[in-house]
Amino acid sequence: MSTPQPSMPQAQPAVPNWQAAGGPAYTGYTSPIPVVRTHLGHAIASEWTKIRSVRSTMWTLGVFVLIMIGIGLGAAALIAANSSPDDLRDQNPLSFGFFGLLLGSMCVITLGVLTTASEYGTGMIRTTMVACPSRGRVLAAKSIVFFTVAFVTTLVSVLLVALADIALLDGADDPTGQEWLKGTLGISLYIALLGLLSLIIGSIIRHSAGAITIMIGVVLAPLVIALFMFSQSLEGVRQALFEYSIPNQLSVFYANSLTDSGPSGWDPLWIILGVTAVAFAGAYALLEKRDV
Template identity: 85%
Template structure:
């Protein structure tokens, strides 16, 4: 026996919120949830929720703050207890923050890589791309959120160290306004951009351990390689590696460069901006061509 088919009015009544197709008047299903066009702000809010929710952010930034403040103040206290007043007049007390910041930069590099590469490792990047199909918007949102977090954290840390070092080294030379600006705002921008460059490398490599290894090599390898270049025929290359190594560029912000030539003033900041912009363009192009 064949099953009786419902009549046309009954079939239409069984499907709510639908109207028969009638040319341009057909509206289809009407969702009760309001439809809002998303924008970069929504992606930034999503990335902010991610970065403040994962444990890696708390651990890496916590270790960073401990290294920068602990080593910076510890070195100043040691010098204040053992140095003569004549020795204190040579350099700005702000330069003592260099040692903790160099070690702490490894934490910022690690967090930058994990911000992108960890999602590829866990497969969560697929969920991210489904929620926001615009891949360039996702990368931009990650970059904005990470840069803001890294800059604020670094600025607070170096400012605490700077104020503490000036107070501990009471007989030291008073830093100038330019030294204060470079030793706080300038160095914070540089560290945040270095971490942002690490984030981009993580997006390109898509492997956390590999990207972190590459970034550690970028930071330390030029200086280490230059130390072992003893041949006179390699003097030019050795000098360039010294001048443009990241430790030397960090020291430039404290007016205490490792070499007499090379970057000076605000040059390291322009260099890192150019390198980061080029890497971002490369990552953006690859992101549009690759499959997730």
């Protein structure tokens, strides 16, 4: 019978210096990087960095300003050169900015869609959601940053066009305080909300081309459809499409409504605000349920 051999002692793992007996005592470790509770401000800072660092922002807003100023001043100069002071009497000089504004709104719509939908196309949305798991906070931050950028850009553009048009159209009446408020602040809020609605549709559709097509249809389709409604039985529908089309709502801010009835005063602003709020609630609900 063999005699059992004594077991060899196992080597003990090396003990780190800070755990070794007699070593220095470490009661705790304080990171040099401050640990703070994240909030909406951090998400806003992140979205601001994104929107100002991508080339699409400069291109779309640059074209918007160019269209606004170019068409607005061109229309006023053309009318001033072919009209007498008597012809310009009772004209609101601010209204000549409408032509550039309607076309320029397509640029704001495009940027609004790209602010959200482009992240789904590139896959960047996954990184965004990892950095900020609160999806509602991400959507709110995008909305706040985009709305601010669109509003400020539109306000500066319409102010420049308004001041230049008043200088060009000497025979026109000076705008009243109410006309100034609606033709600058009111129209800027409307365009910013229209762009925000585009951002929300981009979040819902998650496809840039599809969302842009939908928004262009929302802006132009009602007016185009109404133009081809010749049946007397559809007169009520035709009138409603004219009255609530976005081009007509824009013209209301310049007191040049395309129809004698329908929205007036500040009504278009409340309409677009209500539609945008409903769309935002729907986008938030879908964002919480769907995978990114």
